[in-house]
Amino acid sequence: xxxxxxxxxxxxxxxxxxxxxxxxxxxxxxxxxxxxxxxxxxxxxxxxxxxxxxxxxxxxxxxxxxxxxxxxxxxxxxxxxxxxxxxxxxxxxxxxxxxxxxxxxxxxxxxxxxxxxxxxxxxxxxxxxxxxxxxxxxxxxxxxxxxxxxxxxxxxxxxxxxxxxxxxxxxxxxxxxxxxxxxxxxxxxxxxxxxxxxxxxxxxxxxxxxxxxxxxxxxxxxxxxxxxxxxxxxxxxxxxxxxxxxxxxxxxxxxxxxxxxxxxxxxxxxxxxxxxxxxxxxxxxxxxxxxxxxxxxxxxxxxxxxxxxxxxxxxxxxxxxxxxxxxxxxxxxxxxxxxxxxxxxxxxxxxxxxxxxxxxxxxxxxxxxxxx
Amino acid sequence: xxxxxxxxxxxxxxxxxxxxxxxxxxxxxxxxxxxxxxxxxxxxxxxxxxxxxxxxxxxxxxxxxxxxxxxxxxxxxxxxxxxxxxxxxxxxxxxxxxxxxxxxxxxxxxxxxxxxxxxxxxxxxxxxxxxxxxxxxxxxxxxxxxxxxxxxxxxxxxxxxxxxxxxxxxxxxxxxxxxxxxxxxxxxxxxxxxxxxxxxxxxxxxxxxxxxxxxxxxxxxxxxxxxxxxxxxxxxxxxxxxxxxxxxxxxxxxxxxxxxxxxxxxxxxxxxxxxxxxxxxxxxxxxxxxxxxxxxxxxxxxxxxxxxxxxxxxxxxxxxxxxxxxxxxxxxxxxxxxxxxxxxxxxxxxxxxxxxxxxxxxxxxxxxxxxxxxxxxxxxxxxxxxxxxxxxxxxxxxxxxxxxxxxxxxxxxxxxxxxxxxxxxxxxxxxxxxxxxxxxxxxxxxxxxxxxxxxxxxxxxxxxxxxxxxxxxxxxxxxxxxxxxxxxxxxxxxxxxxxxxxxxxxxxxxxxxxxxxxxxxxxxxxxxxxxxxxxxxxxxxxxxxxxxxxxxxxxxxxxxxxxxxxxxxxxxxxxxxxxxxxxxxxxxx
Numbered sequence: 001x002x003x004x005x006x007x008x009x010x011x012x013x014x015x016x017x018x019x020x021x022x023x024x025x026x027x028x029x030x031x032x033x034x035x036x037x038x039x040x041x042x043x044x045x046x047x048x049x050x051x052x053x054x055x056x057x058x059x060x061x062x063x064x065x066x067x068x069x070x071x072x073x074x075x076x077x078x079x080x081x082x083x084x085x086x087x088x089x090x091x092x093x094x095x096x097x098x099x100x101x102x103x104x105x106x107x108x109x110x111x112x113x114x115x116x117x118x119x120x121x122x123x124x125x126x127x128x129x130x131x132x133x134x135x136x137x138x139x140x141x142x143x144x145x146x147x148x149x150x151x152x153x154x155x156x157x158x159x160x161x162x163x164x165x166x167x168x169x170x171x172x173x174x175x176x177x178x179x180x181x182x183x184x185x186x187x188x189x190x191x192x193x194x195x196x197x198x199x200x201x202x203x204x205x206x207x208x209x210x211x212x213x214x215x216x217x218x219x220x221x222x223x224x225x226x227x228x229x230x231x232x233x234x235x236x237x238x239x240x241x242x243x244x245x246x247x248x249x250x251x252x253x254x255x256x257x258x259x260x261x262x263x264x265x266x267x268x269x270x271x272x273x274x275x276x277x278x279x280x281x282x283x284x285x286x287x288x289x290x291x292x293x294x295x296x297x298x299x300x301x302x303x304x305x306x307x308x309x310x311x312x313x314x315x316x317x318x319x320x321x322x323x324x325x326x327x328x329x330x331x332x333x334x335x336x337x338x339x340x341x342x343x344x345x346x347x348x349x350x351x352x353x354x355x356x357x358x359x360x361x362x363x364x365x366x367x368x369x370x371x372x
Numbered sequence: 373x374x375x376x377x378x379x380x381x382x383x384x385x386x387x388x389x390x391x392x393x394x395x396x397x398x399x400x401x402x403x404x405x406x407x408x409x410x411x412x413x414x415x416x417x418x419x420x421x422x423x424x425x426x427x428x429x430x431x432x433x434x435x436x437x438x439x440x441x442x443x444x445x446x447x448x449x450x451x452x453x454x455x456x457x458x459x460x461x462x463x464x465x466x467x468x469x470x471x472x473x474x475x476x477x478x479x480x481x482x483x484x485x486x487x488x489x490x491x492x493x494x495x496x497x498x499x500x501x502x503x504x505x506x507x508x509x510x511x512x513x514x515x516x517x518x519x520x521x522x523x524x525x526x527x528x529x530x531x532x533x534x535x536x537x538x539x540x541x542x543x544x545x546x547x548x549x550x551x552x553x554x555x556x557x558x559x560x561x562x563x564x565x566x567x568x569x570x571x572x573x574x575x576x577x578x579x580x581x582x583x584x585x586x587x588x589x590x591x592x593x594x595x596x597x598x599x600x601x602x603x604x605x606x607x608x609x610x611x612x613x614x615x616x617x618x619x620x621x622x623x624x625x626x627x628x629x630x631x632x633x634x635x636x637x638x639x640x641x642x643x644x645x646x647x648x649x650x651x652x653x654x655x656x657x658x659x660x661x662x663x664x665x666x667x668x669x670x671x672x673x674x675x676x677x678x679x680x681x682x683x684x685x686x687x688x689x690x691x692x693x694x695x696x697x698x699x700x701x702x703x704x705x706x707x708x709x710x711x712x713x714x715x716x717x718x719x720x721x722x723x724x725x726x727x728x729x730x731x732x733x734x735x736x737x738x739x740x741x742x743x744x745x746x747x748x749x750x751x752x753x754x755x756x757x758x759x760x761x762x763x764x765x766x767x768x769x770x771x772x773x774x775x776x777x778x779x780x781x782x783x784x785x786x787x788x789x790x791x792x793x794x795x796x797x798x799x800x801x802x803x804x805x806x807x808x809x810x811x812x813x814x815x816x817x818x819x820x821x822x823x824x825x826x827x828x829x830x831x832x833x834x835x836x837x838x839x840x841x842x843x844x845x846x847x848x849x850x851x852x853x854x855x856x857x858x859x860x861x862x863x864x865x866x867x868x869x870x871x872x873x874x875x876x877x878x879x880x881x882x883x884x885x886x887x888x889x890x891x892x893x894x895x896x897x898x899x900x901x902x903x904x905x906x907x908x909x910x911x912x913x914x915x916x917x918x919x920x921x922x923x924x925x926x927x928x929x930x931x932x933x934x935x936x937x938x939x940x941x942x943x944x945x946x947x948x949x950x951x952x953x954x955x956x957x958x959x960x961x
Contacts, residue, residue, distance in 0.1 A: 016807070210760055214783055214788040
């Protein structure tokens with residue numbers, strides 16, 4: 001009986017202890033419940049890659065009809081808050097230097113005249129290179145407006161831009177549709193990572209870990225009992241985020257819920273393994289938290305959430321394959337917007353299973369090796 | 373020559389007041405750390421601030437150095453009010469906190485320079501002072517060593533050197549004896565003696581009551597209240613004629629102690645080697661104890677009173693002698709007479725040998741002590757015996773089972789109580805009990821009965837939904853003991869079970885342990901309380917990773933007998949043994 005590797009009585013006692021330790025500890029409760037809600041609000045409403053509420057400077061040297069038309073269109077563009085009219089090239093530069101405008105348009109004296117003569121008018125665009133990303137998007141917006149003016153020049157003629165861009169899966173390019181599903185993975189990652197990385201370190205600080213090690217309980221039991229609460233909480237958080245995506249933000253959920261749930265569970269299991277490894281080597285809770293962030297933040301950056309995995313050097317691309325979040329992001333984004341077929345999900349599911357198996361085994365070995 | 377303010381001004385202070393405490397009170401939330409404390413600490417004297425953990429010693433020290441503001445009353449140090457003249461206090465006082473306050477990644481010299489600079493002194497121009505301090509603390513050969521790599525005793529000396537840097541008038545030392553081996557502790561006493569001779573006021577706080585006897589004056593604190601203020605001899609004098617020893621009781625000493633403690637005329641009693649030491653209640657006659665001595669056919673001899681006797685007497689006497697716990701326990705059945713054994717047990721961490729080829733056997737029902745200073749390998753040996761560490765070489769058996777192979781089975785036969793009572797602070801008392809029962813696979817009725825039994829035995833009924841941290845220390849210790857005994861192990865491991873615990877709680881604890889031993893439970897205990905080793909049947913003394921002696925406490929003490937020391941204490945015995953083994957090692961080399 002006592003020699004067995006797994007005992008239900010022992011497991012139950014430890015599971016109850018773990019759950020109570022998390023729920024009765026105000027700090028653990030904070031770690032578990034507050035950041036998800038805060039991040040949901042911050043990411044969903046504040047963090048956006050769209051360009052909005054910017055100012056544009058215009059130095060219009062032309063008094064003609066077409067420059068007037070162009071400025072009118074800028075005035076009515078929704079992404080621009082103010083169009084700042086200036087009277088010299090110097091003022092234009094100053095506004096950009098001081099960061100008051102993100103881009104400036106200089107319209108030459110002969111702009112309308114050239115167009116009236118049948119030529120193509122050209123205007124100079126200056127962009128603040130310090131904000132390169134937003135700047136590029138602004139330039140794209142400005143080109144669209146310029147193209148529209150061009151279309152008005154020759155009414156009835158062919159539109160100057162024959163290419164019509166159609167964005168699949170997210171036709172209006174709503175940024176939240178992209179970010180909220182990704183957040184599901186990131187939040188579940190950090191909660192599971194923090195809960196598990198604190199769990200052994202906390203016991204080590206209290207001295208109860210020695211108490212546990214001298215009891216007949218086995219290492220697999222310790223790992224299981226410490227995995228289950230994190231698994232339960234991580235899964236619930238993931239589901240909470242998914243339902244927030246569907247019901248609060250109205251993101252189309254087109255794929256299979258069952259497969260997504262299975263992926264979520266496997267994803268969290270693999271994270272739990274990483275968390276327990278961190279915990280096994282940490283002497284204090286402080287070390288454990290630092291460890292969790294030292295692992296968690298690069299994992300998010302390399303997972304493809306912020307930048308595409310394909311843009312990274314080949315070596316890092318390989319490393320990215322070992323990060324559970326990389327695979328889970330593909331699945332969760334695919335399930336939300338793309339109706340990803342089961343075969344494609346499975347292609348990302350088996351790496352998750354392999355990672356989970358590897359991390360949990362390593363965690364068990366690490367806990368056991370601490371006995372040496 | 374001490375580096376102290378050997379200035380004439382301080383010498384003139386003579387018996388003048390260095391610190392005046394007037395009705396000092398300090399609250400932390402609902403907790404009264406100090407209550408209405410009034411006393412005077414004088415120059416040129418060593419004043420002991422004595423009391424168990426949580427008595428308010430550190431709080432009082434921090435108030436005296438101006439680090440805490442009292443809620444009530446006032447404190448003047450060297451004529452300055454600690455609240456109003458806070459800046460002056462920092463100049464007039466030197467404070468050595470419990471945790472050294474050293475930068476472990478700096479060398480000895482760099483630490484001293486840093487402290488000099490913090491005091492606004494130019495290290496280069498104070499070369500003389502540095503040399504003097506290094507000579508005084510005998511740290512001269514170690515100036516380039518990192519503070520983190522020093523032994524406990526050397527850290528304390530470096531801390532002392534840093535605290536002395538500014539030539540304070542009042543030196544406050546917070547538990548300087550903790551984590552220091554007896555040999556280094558002698559050194560510290562010597563240094564402090566030199567400082568008081570120069571006219572400095574030195575306050576030495578301690579939880580060891582035997583240290584109190586070495587102080588010229590004592591402030592005895594308990595639960596934030598001042599119990600006694602004066603020379604320790606004055607207090608022990610009140611106990612004159614009330615302390616006795618039943619000599620050479622031998623194997624029956626635990627039974628005799630139980631009977632003695634249950635006598636109405638006896639207020640306190642402990643085991644001392646083969647004898648039993650008792651303190652009678654005030655005004656009580658010797659008839660009852662004499663008849664007990666006659667019954668056991670042993671001699672009853674009067675002995676000098678100790679400071680600890682007086683402390684327990686002030687608190688109204690120790691607990692009774694009968695362990696309700698042991699009464700309920702069935703006698704232990706073991707296949708063999710050997711409960712724990714180890715052979716050539718060795719543990720190396722890299723190049724460092726923590727335990728070097730230790731062998732011994734522990735008999736069933738024996739109380740076996742592992743004794744030694746920090747870093748002697750006591751803890752490593754203990755951890756290998758209970759399966760927390762794997763030996764590099766050699767083997768350890770518990771109830772005949774090898775811990776490396778039959779782990780689960782062996783582990784379910786041992787109980788373990790860690791230092792500082794490792795309980796789950798976030799779980800309630802009942803949840804802690806439930807957890808221990810579950811992890812040792814108790815189920816159904818047995819589980820319910822055992823838990824109820826522990827609650828009844830240890831009187832935990834009123835505290836079931838409280839968290840362990842909110843329990844009084846004594847109850848906390850009872851809970852830890854209850855958790856480790858839930859599965860009725862035949863072998864119980866106790867790692868420094870009573871460090872920082874007040875003497876009454878310690879008495880109660882040993883009452884249970886004695887009761888368990890009488891039922892045949894084997895007890896393995898580590899301790900750095902030298903007098904606690906007296907409770908053991910046999911003591912293994914470790915020094916520098918090796919077993920230097922293994923015998924009964926009386927036999928160990930006999931080895932240290934000399935004309936100057938006819939009746940040596942365990943501490944004397946320890947110092948003697950360490951020094952003689954080192955001499956032998958030198959002779960061999």
